[in-house]
Amino acid sequence: xxxxxxxxxxxxxxxxxxxxxxxxxxxxxxxxxxxxxxxxxxxxxxxxxxxxxxxxxxxxxxxxxxxxxxxxxxxxxxxxxxxxxxxxxxxxxxxxxxxxxxxxxxxxxxxxxxxxxxxxxxxxxxxxxxxxxxxxxxxxxxxxxxxxxxxxxxxxxxxxxxxxxxxxxxxxxxxxxxxxxxxxxxxxxxxxxxxxxxxxxxxxxxxxxxxxxxxxxxxxxxxxxxxxxxxxxxxxxxxxxxxxxxxxxxxxxxxxxxxxxxxxxxxxxxxxxxxxxxxxxxxxxxxxxx
Amino acid sequence: xxxxxxxxxxxxxxxxxxxxxxxxxxxxxxxxxxxxxxxxxxxxxxxxxxxxxxxxxxxxxxxxxxxxxxxxxxxxxxxxxxxxxxxxxxxxxxxxxxxxxxxxxxxxxxxxxxxxxxxxxxxxxxxxxxxxxxxxxxxxxxxxxxxxxxxxxxxxxxxxxxxxxxxxxxxxxxxxxxxxxxxxxxxxxxxxxxxxxxxxxxxxxxxxxxxxxxxxxxxxxxxxxxxxxxxxxxxxxxxxxxxxxxxxxxxxxxxxxxxxxxxxxxxxxxxxxxxxxxxxxxxxxxxxxx
DNA sequence: GCCAAAATGGACAAAATCAAACAAAAGAAT
DNA sequence: ATTCTTTTGTTTGATTTTGTCCATTTTGGC
Numbered sequence: 096x097x098x099x100x101x102x103x104x105x106x107x108x109x110x111x112x113x114x115x116x117x118x119x120x121x122x123x124x125x126x127x128x129x130x131x132x133x134x135x136x137x138x139x140x141x142x143x144x145x146x147x148x149x150x151x152x153x154x155x156x157x158x159x160x161x162x163x164x165x166x167x168x169x170x171x172x173x174x175x176x177x178x179x180x181x182x183x184x185x186x187x188x189x190x191x192x193x194x195x196x197x198x199x200x201x202x203x204x205x206x207x208x209x210x211x212x213x214x215x216x217x218x219x220x221x222x223x224x225x226x227x228x229x230x231x232x233x234x235x236x237x238x239x240x241x242x243x244x245x246x247x248x249x250x251x252x253x254x255x256x257x258x259x260x261x262x263x264x265x266x267x268x269x270x271x272x273x274x275x276x277x278x279x280x281x282x283x284x285x286x287x288x289x290x291x292x293x294x295x296x297x298x299x300x301x302x303x304x305x306x307x308x309x310x311x312x313x314x315x316x317x318x319x320x321x322x323x324x325x326x327x328x329x330x331x332x333x334x335x336x337x338x339x340x341x342x343x344x345x346x347x348x349x350x351x352x353x354x355x356x357x358x359x360x361x362x363x364x365x366x367x368x369x370x371x372x373x374x375x376x377x378x379x380x381x382x383x384x385x
Numbered sequence: 386x387x388x389x390x391x392x393x394x395x396x397x398x399x400x401x402x403x404x405x406x407x408x409x410x411x412x413x414x415x416x417x418x419x420x421x422x423x424x425x426x427x428x429x430x431x432x433x434x435x436x437x438x439x440x441x442x443x444x445x446x447x448x449x450x451x452x453x454x455x456x457x458x459x460x461x462x463x464x465x466x467x468x469x470x471x472x473x474x475x476x477x478x479x480x481x482x483x484x485x486x487x488x489x490x491x492x493x494x495x496x497x498x499x500x501x502x503x504x505x506x507x508x509x510x511x512x513x514x515x516x517x518x519x520x521x522x523x524x525x526x527x528x529x530x531x532x533x534x535x536x537x538x539x540x541x542x543x544x545x546x547x548x549x550x551x552x553x554x555x556x557x558x559x560x561x562x563x564x565x566x567x568x569x570x571x572x573x574x575x576x577x578x579x580x581x582x583x584x585x586x587x588x589x590x591x592x593x594x595x596x597x598x599x600x601x602x603x604x605x606x607x608x609x610x611x612x613x614x615x616x617x618x619x620x621x622x623x624x625x626x627x628x629x630x631x632x633x634x635x636x637x638x639x640x641x642x643x644x645x646x647x648x649x650x651x652x653x654x655x656x657x658x659x660x661x662x663x664x665x666x667x668x669x670x671x672x673x674x675x
Numbered sequence: 676g677c678c679a680a681a682a683t684g685g686a687c688a689a690a691a692t693c694a695a696a697c698a699a700a701a702g703a704a705t
Numbered sequence: 706a707t708t709c710t711t712t713t714g715t716t717t718g719a720t721t722t723t724g725t726c727c728a729t730t731t732t733g734g735c
Contacts, residue, residue, distance in 0.1 A: 154715080157714075175722070267569055435682090
């Protein structure tokens, strides 16, 4: 029995590995070994238990235990005598695990996942979708991998990497790449998307008040405004933690969006402003996310 | 059956990583063996049981069992004494479909790494660098992470992802994203880079003959030509396995490039053509990479 | 058509690998 | 320092893979 799903690329989505929550203990030597195994696997395509054990000077059993663990994470497929690279649909996730992005991804993961799932369901019927930069939009894009007949336009290289090999056609903006966020910005990107028309835009934000919504990067803000200007349906994804928060740039007013998807009832002031701006507000319940 | 090192297809062991611990009777793993058989089949059109068994240092019976299994999967057709490709013999040296990126990365990894290192050293002095799609260019980009004062222009999302967070400024082309290769192509990308001027372009290829150099994908070929047209120094990276191979598209003639970096002396015919085209040929020695 | 050499595949033996249980070693916490 | 936890090593028997023997079939030459 037991069997937890072995092929989950990102842990946060699968809530079933419930045990030891805070077990980020000081495993210092163990990860080094596993990194070695994965490196070898990437360069050679397969590894042998005996060979690795011999090279690292540890017992076969230790390597075997490492392989079991790595297989549960979906990073390899165990075979008799060793392991090979998983052959299924490429998991991708651009190799550099940008810590800051990962950290933001974990913050309020349940709420974001619920918002992302709801948003993905709503846009499934549309043909051309503009996807903004951000963690919540990134989570939403994961649901789009298997969506057919969709053209996705984005300035997020993370989103495009995630969708690579999936069903949607992906178009990426061209221009300067912002390092931490892996987003494309600049006049070239603006000009490129200014000529298009999207059925629906999915926008992220870092803050939301009754006055409008905000972002901390003015480079990305310009392109967000393009998405808003060139889309029929304009969906803002914003979890409850961002209510009443402002950031560097005001991206737009509440009247600029047609729908807000969040994970809790907004405070009265914001709710009133949303109603006045005739924004369709949807609440995604974290429980309802599979 | 003792420590076999069959040529260069499977060994994959970094020779001197750890001193001879317990002795290694590294038997080639089952999937590695089958991959070897299929590779041999693809390049030669047929395989002989005895020959394969001899090369891999296993018994005939083992190979025979592998063939039975592979035949069940429809990957080959067994005949008396060996096996042939399912459809019919393909004696031509014309590749039509493109293996997956990770698989290509492993093939001739040592040579590619040496080429990449040499190329990275040569372009370190330049300011604006155009980097093409491909495994060798990808490996080269890895060396560029710590290079300051460089602007990298590329249509490869893999390269841009690799360089993310590094010192160079990265600019990516915009347009349609080709799955698996994660390259951007199309008129938008072309138009965007047509207006620029690069100090140096680093181009990959899938085949090289005295007539010119080739690529699998006609989508990417257009942008390769832009790189060639808009760059002062035009460097082609091409490992020795690609000599005398042709692919779908002829990207350009030898006279279109200013330098060729490879990992072995080219055959006479190609060498003569390179000299006639006044191409600067550099040989990277795999030993010197490390 | 017949024969010898080679190849095949079944059966069994040998070798390697695996997993579970337990012991030993290395740290961490108190 | 001591105890507890975690990690690693070792033993054991079961399982899987590989090798060898040998009767049978196929191939190629006469």
